[in-house]
Amino acid sequence: SQQGEEDPQALSIQEGENATMNCSYKTSINNLQWYRQNSGRGLVHLILIRSNEREKHSGRLRVTLDTSKKSSSLLITASRAADTASYFCASLGYSSASKIIFGSGTRLSIRP
Amino acid sequence: GAVVSQHPSWVICKSGTSVKIECRSLDFQATTMFWYRQFPKQSLMLMATSNEGSKATYEQGVEKDKFLINHASLTLSTLTVTSAHPEDSSFYICSASTSGNTEAFFGQGTRLTVV
Numbered sequence: 001s002q003q004g005e006e007d008p009q010a011l012s013i014q015e016g017e018n019a020t021m022n023c024s025y026k027t028s029i030n031n032l033q034w035y036r037q038n039s040g041r042g043l044v045h046l047i048l049i050r051s052n053e054r055e056k057h058s059g060r061l062r063v064t065l066d067t068s069k070k071s072s073s074l075l076i077t078a079s080r081a082a083d084t085a086s087y088f089c090a091s092l093g094y095s096s097a098s099k100i101i102f103g104s105g106t107r108l109s110i111r112p
Numbered sequence: 113g114a115v116v117s118q119h120p121s122w123v124i125c126k127s128g129t130s131v132k133i134e135c136r137s138l139d140f141q142a143t144t145m146f147w148y149r150q151f152p153k154q155s156l157m158l159m160a161t162s163n164e165g166s167k168a169t170y171e172q173g174v175e176k177d178k179f180l181i182n183h184a185s186l187t188l189s190t191l192t193v194t195s196a197h198p199e200d201s202s203f204y205i206c207s208a209s210t211s212g213n214t215e216a217f218f219g220q221g222t223r224l225t226v227v
Contacts, residue, residue: 031215042118042205042220088155092209092216100146100207100216102156 004091006103014111019076021106023089026070030094034063034074036085037105043088046074076108084110114140116208118219125196125226133191133222135206141186142208146216147179150203162189196226 004025148156162168162183180192
């Protein structure tokens with residue numbers, strides 16, 4: 001399969017709680033990006049982390065990258081109802097022929 | 113950030129007809145473009161990679177004669193779904209990256225419904 005794995009596949013939490021999603025990829029990467037997708041809509045770019053970075057923050061988002069384990073995590077703090085969406089990681093390799101491969105995605109539901 | 117425009121955003125067509133989807137990079141030169149397909153509640157599956165001026169590279173299981181990809185310029189790639197069938201109904205998304213392939217930018221997607 002060309003896809004990376006994400007877990008959990010689905011996550012339901014109470015508004016205000018933190019949400020953590022994990023992503024694993026298969027090959028060495030140049031960078032890894034996280035995207036949000038609302039139902040039936042396009043992708044919204046959230047954050048990009050490069051292979052030489054271990055952690056990155058953007059607002060309520062925190063992304064970590066462990067290249068030795070080929071894994072990344074996305075933490076959303078103080079979740080809001082508007083965070084309800086599917087979240088995907090996408091990895092990009094080094095060479096000019098590299099492809100952008102998506103993880104299987106996590107469907108996040110925030111309960112009011 | 114860089115902008116990728118995809119058109120149309122949705123299209124309904126009859127079985128047997130062909131549909132063309134355009135993907136344009138508006139403010140940068142896209143040396144590489146990727147085409148993805150997404151079925152409901154699933155992730156994005158890469159269909160093909162195209163480099164400007166050369167033939168597209170298709171992923172295993174994707175019919176190149178059915179999904180025609182043209183990347184004739186550094187700002188435009190097109191995907192034509194030929195002889196569309198209802199099972200081709202899906203969400204199609206393009207992505208464009210610059211030379212060096214360090215980051216990619218996505219279009220807003222096209223929802224294709226074949227009736």
